[in-house]
Amino acid sequence: MSLYRRKDSSYWWVKLSPIRGESGPLQVSTGTAEKRKATEFHDRLKAERWEQGKLGAKPRRTWEEAVLKFLDESAHKRTHDRDKSILRWLDSVLGGKYLDEIDRTLIDQIKATRAKIATQSTANRYLAVIRTVLRKACYEWEWVDRVPKVSLFREKDGRIRSLTPDEFSKLLSELPPHLADMALFSVATGLRQANVSQLEWSEINLELLHAVIPSEKYKNGKAHPVPLNEAAVEVLKRKVGEHPTHVFTFRGKPVTQVSTKAWREALIRAGIDNFRWHDLRHTFATWHRQAGTPTHELQRLGGWKTLSMVERYAHVAPEGLQVAASRLDNALRGTLWLRLKQRETDHDSLFTNEESGGS
Numbered sequence: 001m002s003l004y005r006r007k008d009s010s011y012w013w014v015k016l017s018p019i020r021g022e023s024g025p026l027q028v029s030t031g032t033a034e035k036r037k038a039t040e041f042h043d044r045l046k047a048e049r050w051e052q053g054k055l056g057a058k059p060r061r062t063w064e065e066a067v068l069k070f071l072d073e074s075a076h077k078r079t080h081d082r083d084k085s086i087l088r089w090l091d092s093v094l095g096g097k098y099l100d101e102i103d104r105t106l107i108d109q110i111k112a113t114r115a116k117i118a119t120q121s122t123a124n125r126y127l128a129v130i131r132t133v134l135r136k137a138c139y140e141w142e143w144v145d146r147v148p149k150v151s152l153f154r155e156k157d158g159r160i161r162s163l164t165p166d167e168f169s170k171l172l173s174e175l176p177p178h179l180a181d182m183a184l185f186s187v188a189t190g191l192r193q194a195n196v197s198q199l200e201w202s203e204i205n206l207e208l209l210h211a212v213i214p215s216e217k218y219k220n221g222k223a224h225p226v227p228l229n230e231a232a233v234e235v236l237k238r239k240v241g242e243h244p245t246h247v248f249t250f251r252g253k254p255v256t257q258v259s260t261k262a263w264r265e266a267l268i269r270a271g272i273d274n275f276r277w278h279d280l281r282h283t284f285a286t287w288h289r290q291a292g293t294p295t296h297e298l299q300r301l302g303g304w305k306t307l308s309m310v311e312r313y314a315h316v317a318p319e320g321l322q323v324a325a326s327r328l329d330n331a332l333r334g335t336l337w338l339r340l341k342q343r344e345t346d347h348d349s350l351f352t353n354e355e356s357g358g359s
Contacts, residue, residue: 003035003042012038019049031096061143063094063102063133069141070133078221086129094130099137102130104148111153120153127152160312161279162286167272174266178250181235182258183280185248188232190284190302192219193277197255199247204228206236213303224303282313289313 002015012030026049030038048060067087074080093110094102107130114123131150137143163171168187172180186196195213204211211226218224228236239247246254258277267275281302288298299310 003030003038012041014038014042014045016046016049058143058145060098060100061137063097063099064091066099066133066137066141066143067091070136073136078216078219082125083129086126090126090130099134099144102134102148107148107150111151115153124152160282160286161275162283163272163275163279165287167270168283170270171266171272174269176262176266178248178255179258179260179263179266181238182248182255183277185232185235186277186280187284187287188229188235189226190281190288191226192281193258195224197248197258200245201247202245204236204247206233209233218303220303220305222303227301285310285313 004013004015006013009029010033012032012035014026014028014030016026018025028045030041032038032041071080071084071087074083077083090110093106093113097106107127110130111123111127114126127150134144134147134150138145138147168183172184175183182196185191186193189196189211191199191213195217198217199211199213203213206228209228211228213224213226215221215223236247239249243249243252243254248255263277267273285298285302288301293301295307295310298304298313299307302310304310
């Protein structure tokens with residue numbers, strides 16, 4: 001039996017001959033100091049490697065192996081740090097398990113546990129990471145033949161809160177100048193808070209009236225072109241010369257916080273409740289829909305990834321569909337509608353004749 005001790009470890013170790021595709025023998029820790037458990041580990045591993053070498057069976061991969069490969073491949077992602085935090089917590093539940101041991105029952109237990117600790121939305125983020133890792137292991141890396149279904153909690157539609165033009169004017173009058181400029185630019189362009197506060201002059205072309213937020217700074221991972229309207233340009237002209245690199249500054253330094261005491265107190269003085277900085281983006285979208293901007297144009301203006309994210313604002317301007325609905329009037333006038341109107345006219349004439357004594 002190729003079971004041995006090492007001076008630098010309290011665990012038993014296994015050494016097995018190489019199989020097809022390996023350049024040297026496999027040496028691995030059993031993870032236990034008990035010889036009986038180490039022997040069981042040795043025998044199981046040896047049998048698995050025989051199947052791999054002689055029968056071409058896939059080697060069993062662990063959750064840890066999948067996590068390391070996933071993190072390596074997703075290092076460029078904007079959510080990389082968040083994913084690492086989630087995976088650290090999941091290690092307490094899935095660590096040490098083979099991928100084929102992760103089944104629907106275990107995932108449902110994780111789902112219930114996370115929902116109790118935080119919210120269903122937070123639980124969904126954990127479940128989404130599990131699903132992504134498992135799907136990559138199956139469909140991209142071909143480490144396993146199938147993966148369990150991962151069902152997420154059904155979430156409510158996202159919160160939509162916007163201001164009327166009068167409310168926004170009141171807010172601007174109460175904000176300090178640097179926040180008022182940022183708020184006005186936010187509603188004029190629909191940019192998220194981070195893209196406004198981190199906006200640099202190198203991203204702006206005032207001659208061509210547009211800005212470009214680079215892909216590494218934009219949420220959906222793609223560069224976002226921003227056409228600049230008159231309001232946005234006026235804000236930028238006021239900021240020229242204040243700082244060599246950044247557009248929005250306070251006391252000579254780039255702005256890092258917007259939801260400050262000054263912001264909260266301005267909301268109170270303006271009589272505005274339940275309003276966050278991100279709701280300026282909702283205000284941008286709501287005003288566009290009320291002005292008749294089509295969904296596909298608003299999607300491009302706001303840089304939303306899917307149309308469904310923009311359709312949340314459809315309800316704020318149902319009158320915008322009136323023109324579309326009226327396009328059938330000409331066609332209907334020559335068909336059933338005309339007949340019904342004629343029948344109504346005949347019916348009214350009949351009653352008129354009866355009342356006048358006509359036959």
